[in-house]
Amino acid sequence: MQLSLVVILGAAIFTTIAAAPALPQALPGCRDKCGDLTIPFPFGIGDGCYLRPEFNLTCDQSTTPPSANLTGHTIRISDFYLAEAELQVMTFTSRDCYDTKGLRTNRNTPILWLPPPYTISDTKNKFVAVGCDTYALFQGFRGEERFITGCMSLCDSLGSVEYQDSYCSGIGCCQTSIPSGLKNCTVQLSSYYNHTSIMDFNPCSYAFTVEQGQFKFNSTSFQQLNSISQIPMVINWEIGDETCDIAAQKREGFACKADYSKCVNRNTNINGSGYICQCLPGYRGNPYLPHGCQDFDECKALNPCSIGSCVNLDGNYSCKCPKGYKNDGTNKQSCIKDEPSNLLLIISLGMFHLRVTGIIIFMVIYI
Structure with missing residues (x-):
């Protein structure tokens, strides 16, 4: 499913990544849709429709459109990346807000717990904090081992943020990588000065773990994030515990x-x-x-032969080259200009030299 809950900065904060054609299918006779989301096996809804209990999904009809959740959990799935064995899920943002007197008015500390075999992707996500008086901590566990990371973001005026437009550099926004293999995470936010010196444009701090490419920072992020409670994140999954x-x-x-x-x-x-x-x-x-x-018909989908005509093969393709061109290498997947090789040129010059020499010798002997 293509993610619809995205906000682009200026007009929205999160950008939509175009989804590939919906090739994955459910088991025959099983439900393959929950709302707009296609459910691919090994996941499934209902008995006999999933590979293992951990891939059993519940379709929540109380939302509009209906949403797919991991059964027994409130983790909402917004997309499947089947080839990478990844799920895009929606997670809650953390916020920490103050009034003009420096008194805290709103604070939440979201916690995400993932059942086996799910883990938070360290390669597809970033931990991000937004605010001008902000420090944020990310805590997670891999087995019994605890990992903590975080970052801080400071700025004195909206003008300094505008100068950093679209860059998460530590001025109004900071980001960092997260450890691999984490089963859970907790996000904590705090402030150095309770936002009192920047109250007019930034009374709140925000922090979240977000899929890379789904968040772009600019000066309107403070206002936009105030109305957003969930953002997309990527989690990994796997089959069993064997190689x-x-x-x-x-x-x-x-x-x-x-x-x-x-x-x-x-x-x-x-x-x-x-x-x-x-x-x-x-x-x-x-x-x-x-x-x-x-x-996969590369000829129709990609038209990869810039020169010549494309011929689809089972699991591959080749380029049929026009006159004056030849296939480049052994894979026949591109065409290059057919020019005589140096060896052929040397042979041709040698033959020409022999002919000339023969003619000269003939003339010397018989004329």
Whole structure:
């Protein structure tokens, strides 16, 4: 599903990333939609429609449109990135607000707890804090080990923020990376001066973990964030707690069912990390379903041959080159100008030299 809850700075804060065509499908006979969201196997709604209990989803009809949640949790799924074994979920923002006397008027400390096999993606998210009198802490656990990171953001005027427009540099906005393999996170916000010196344009601080590319900072972020309670974040998932080699030996429980699929070990820095399934290059679809990976027609979708005509092949393509051009290399996926090689040129010059020499010798002998 393409994310609709996005706000672009100036007009909104979050930007929508275009979704790929909806190729993943549910098991035959199972519900494949919750509102506008397509539910791909191994996830499913209802008995017999998901691979394992941890992939069981609930479709909440009380929201508009209906929303898919992890069963037994209030974690709302807003998109599936099946090839990467990732979910886009909506998480709450943290805020810390003060009045003109420096008294706190509003504060919340959202906590996210993820059940196995889900972890917070360290490669697809950033921890962000917004405010001109702000320091923010991010705390999470990997097993029993605790990790803490954070950043601070300061500024004296709205003009200094406008100068930093679209940059999270520490002036009005700061950001940092998060550790890998975390099962939960807690966000805490505080202020150095209770926002008293900047009350006219920034009475609140904000902090959140957000999917990269979904937040762009500018001077209107203070007002926009005041009306936003949830933002998109990415979490990882995996199949079981075995490597590909061990899982494949069991056959019956092996999740990579499709022809033209492969198994990839997932490394989340947690003992017993499992695996994920992907379609082979040149194929698209759902590797968890029999016959779920289908040939991807690069010629129609990408038109990759800038010179010549494109010929689709099973799992690949080639470029048929016009006269005066030849395929570049052995993969036949591009055309280059067909120019004589240096060797051919040397041979041609040698033959020309022999002919000239022969003519001269003939003339010397017989004339």
